[in-house]
Amino acid sequence: MNDPRVPMSSPDLTAAERQAVKQVMESPVLSMGEHTTAFEAAVCEYVGSKYAIAVNSGTAGLHLCVRAAGIGAGDFVLTTPFSFVASTNVLLYENAVPIYVDVDAATGNIDPARLQEAAHDLAHGGAAAARWLPRRGVGAAQPAKAVLPVDVFGQPADYDAIQATAQAHQLTFIEDSCEALGAEYKGTPAGRFGHSAVFAFYPNKQMTTGEGGMIVTDDRQAAQLMRALRNQGRAEGDTWLEHSYLGYNYRTTELSAALGRIQLGRLNEMVARRDQVAGWYSEQLDDFELVHTPQVVASTSRMSWFVYVVRLAPQIDRQAVIARLAEAGIPVRPYFAPIHLQKYMRERFGYELGDFPITEDLGARSLALPFSSVMKQDQVSLVCEELQRAVLA
Numbered sequence: 001m002n003d004p005r006v007p008m009s010s011p012d013l014t015a016a017e018r019q020a021v022k023q024v025m026e027s028p029v030l031s032m033g034e035h036t037t038a039f040e041a042a043v044c045e046y047v048g049s050k051y052a053i054a055v056n057s058g059t060a061g062l063h064l065c066v067r068a069a070g071i072g073a074g075d076f077v078l079t080t081p082f083s084f085v086a087s088t089n090v091l092l093y094e095n096a097v098p099i100y101v102d103v104d105a106a107t108g109n110i111d112p113a114r115l116q117e118a119a120h121d122l123a124h125g126g127a128a129a130a131r132w133l134p135r136r137g138v139g140a141a142q143p144a145k146a147v148l149p150v151d152v153f154g155q156p157a158d159y160d161a162i163q164a165t166a167q168a169h170q171l172t173f174i175e176d177s178c179e180a181l182g183a184e185y186k187g188t189p190a191g192r193f194g195h196s197a198v199f200a201f202y203p204n205k206q207m208t209t210g211e212g213g214m215i216v217t218d219d220r221q222a223a224q225l226m227r228a229l230r231n232q233g234r235a236e237g238d239t240w241l242e243h244s245y246l247g248y249n250y251r252t253t254e255l256s257a258a259l260g261r262i263q264l265g266r267l268n269e270m271v272a273r274r275d276q277v278a279g280w281y282s283e284q285l286d287d288f289e290l291v292h293t294p295q296v297v298a299s300t301s302r303m304s305w306f307v308y309v310v311r312l313a314p315q316i317d318r319q320a321v322i323a324r325l326a327e328a329g330i331p332v333r334p335y336f337a338p339i340h341l342q343k344y345m346r347e348r349f350g351y352e353l354g355d356f357p358i359t360e361d362l363g364a365r366s367l368a369l370p371f372s373s374v375m376k377q378d379q380v381s382l383v384c385e386e387l388q389r390a391v392l393a
């Protein structure tokens with residue numbers, strides 16, 4: 001492609017962030033210091049959680065939640081195929097089995113009615129349970145042990161309904177809020193619904209630490225275990241060469257934590273800017289019937305826009321649109337690519353096109369447009385004009 005005329009995404013960094021990182025570089029403590037502790041405390045306060053554990057990626061955070069929940073080989077976990085691969089991969093790391101539930105067409109979030117049906121069918125066994133299983137790669141049907149929903153594109157999943165199903169079937173509930181820090185469901189922040197929840201700080205997220213993630217939970221025992229697992233399995237009281245558990249190096253750095261503290265302080269301002277940018281897009285595209293703009297549903301009392309994803313009308317050739325936009329210097333991405341159709345998932349579980357039609361339809365028609373909190377209105381206009389031109393060509 002030509003040099004992009006608008007970047008796909010941009011971090012939003014100021015002199016305050018540069019100063020904070022520079023100060024860490026001038027100190028002798030580069031890991032496990034005061035910034036990590038203070039960053040964790042700040043996230044607790046922002047979300048309203050009792051405990052927060054900083055890690056070096058969102059994926060690492062989700063993996064620790066899976067470990068802390070005792071999810072292991074052969075366990076069934078209800079989750080969504082319309083996500084970034086990490087939400088499924090953390091289950092496979094422990095040889096657990098993702099049981100996919102198709103999504104709601106309006107939001108792309110896990111469909112709560114289907115979820116309820118799946119949990120019920122798996123609990124009762126027989127033919128009704130078997131239809132939720134992949135073609136191969138799993139043993140007999142069994143009740144699900146956990147549920148792992150995702151807040152897709154910064155919009156909270158339908159938590160009242162998910163919590164009801166989790167309670168009815170005693171499911172451990174892990175919230176992948178990696179795309180939704182700052183979002184609220186009926187007035188309650190994303191991250192407050194599961195036994196544990198995870199946020200992520202890759203540079204394209206609402207706030208960044210370069211790489212990084214944060215687990216939040218109210219469960220003291222789980223928090224202690226995850227803290228130990230993050231640090232090579234060292235429990236509280238273990239010396240540097242004592243390891244109570246099989247752990248990982250999922251620690252973050254002081255550089256990242258110092259950066260994260262400043263970014264978190266600016267998060268509300270950045271989320272408001274993203275909301276404004278999304279508003280510009282929707283204003284310009286709402287009347288163009290070949291492109292459907294994203295829907296914010298009534299239960300979302302605060303949207304925290306992670307990406308701005310439109311859907312092309314079914315008759316539009318998306319590949320051609322992407323190519324024309326690339327030619328015009330506008331980067332766009334098909335987003336998400338359904339997880340069940342990834343090569344390694346097809347090979348392991350025998351998934352085929354047609355297995356999750358709503359996910360596949362969204363996956364085939366969606367297009368993420370350039371988006372960030374630093375985007376200007378004339379850049380949005382440029383993208384909208386080129387998009388309309390590319391669609392009509």
Ligand SMILES: *Cc1c(COP(=O)(O)O)cnc(C)c1O
Pocket residue numbers: 057058059060083084086087150176178179200201202212213
């Ligand atoms: C970003 C993201 C993650 C975590 O990604 P990392 O790159 O490991 O920080 C997990 N799940 C979803 C849905 C995400 O968008």
